[in-house]
Amino acid sequence: DSGVTQTPKHLITATGQRVTLRCSPRSGDLSVYWYQQSLDQGLQFLIHYYNGEERAKGNILERFSAQQFPDLHSELNLSSLELGDSALYFCASSVGVADTQYFGPGTRLTVL
Amino acid sequence: AQSVTQLGSHVSVSEGALVLLRCNYSSSVPPYLFWYVQYPNQGLQLLLKYTSAATLVKGINGFEAEFKKSETSFHLTKPSAHMSDAAEYFCAVSGALGNNDMRFGAGTRLTVKP
Numbered sequence: 540d541s542g543v544t545q546t547p548k549h550l551i552t553a554t555g556q557r558v559t560l561r562c563s564p565r566s567g568d569l570s571v572y573w574y575q576q577s578l579d580q581g582l583q584f585l586i587h588y589y590n591g592e593e594r595a596k597g598n599i600l601e602r603f604s605a606q607q608f609p610d611l612h613s614e615l616n617l618s619s620l621e622l623g624d625s626a627l628y629f630c631a632s633s634v635g636v637a638d639t640q641y642f643g644p645g646t647r648l649t650v651l
Numbered sequence: 652a653q654s655v656t657q658l659g660s661h662v663s664v665s666e667g668a669l670v671l672l673r674c675n676y677s678s679s680v681p682p683y684l685f686w687y688v689q690y691p692n693q694g695l696q697l698l699l700k701y702t703s704a705a706t707l708v709k710g711i712n713g714f715e716a717e718f719k720k721s722e723t724s725f726h727l728t729k730p731s732a733h734m735s736d737a738a739e740y741f742c743a744v745s746g747a748l749g750n751n752d753m754r755f756g757a758g759t760r761l762t763v764k765p
Contacts, residue, residue: 581757582741584753587752629694639685639700641697
């Protein structure tokens with residue numbers, strides 16, 4: 540158990556819908572990262588927040604957005620969902636901005 | 652910008668045999684290098700990391716990796732494979748300071764035969 544929690548574990552929805560994935564970092568960690576893992580794209584870095592502020596952006600679509608709240612939990616919002624958005628979404632956390640990242644168990648999103 | 656290449660998407664070894672998973676990196680700054688393992692239906696777990704200290708890094712479960720700057724490599728090894736080592740292994744690189752934008756390799760699936 541890494542100490543990073545993600546909810547929900549599974550999510551099934553339809554195309555065009557919007558979903559929110561939630562992540563709680565390890566106690567004391569200020570950084571939260573989001574990744575997408577799919578069969579065709581592999582593990583892709585989406586976005587990094589540090590202490591409430593966006594720190595870095597990776598291959599994140601405009602339909603996706605994220606935020607980190609004052610209590611340091613983070614949410615990833617996915618809108619106008621497409622079949623190709625079906626994937627595992629991982630959250631990771633670290634103490635600072637250049638420290639080891641610890642991964643949560645992931646949320647499996649299925650878009651029908 | 653950083654990137655890693657993992658050579659071989661699938662590696663199969665016999666139980667008790669040497670495990671060697673290959674990773675080459677590209678980085679414009681001194682890199683931090685990582686190996687993660689992912690068991691089926693689970694998240695990624697850190698095996699070991701290199702952060703410019705000793706070039707031979709020992710990790711959990713008997714794994715180790717050696718940083719070779721001249722070869723830009725960070726191969727993962729284990730002297731004797733165990734059935735429980737069957738999993739997907741990811742090599743990753745990030746910049747040393749500032750932006751911790753970690754880039755992962757495509758992964759290598761390790762199969763261990765009895």
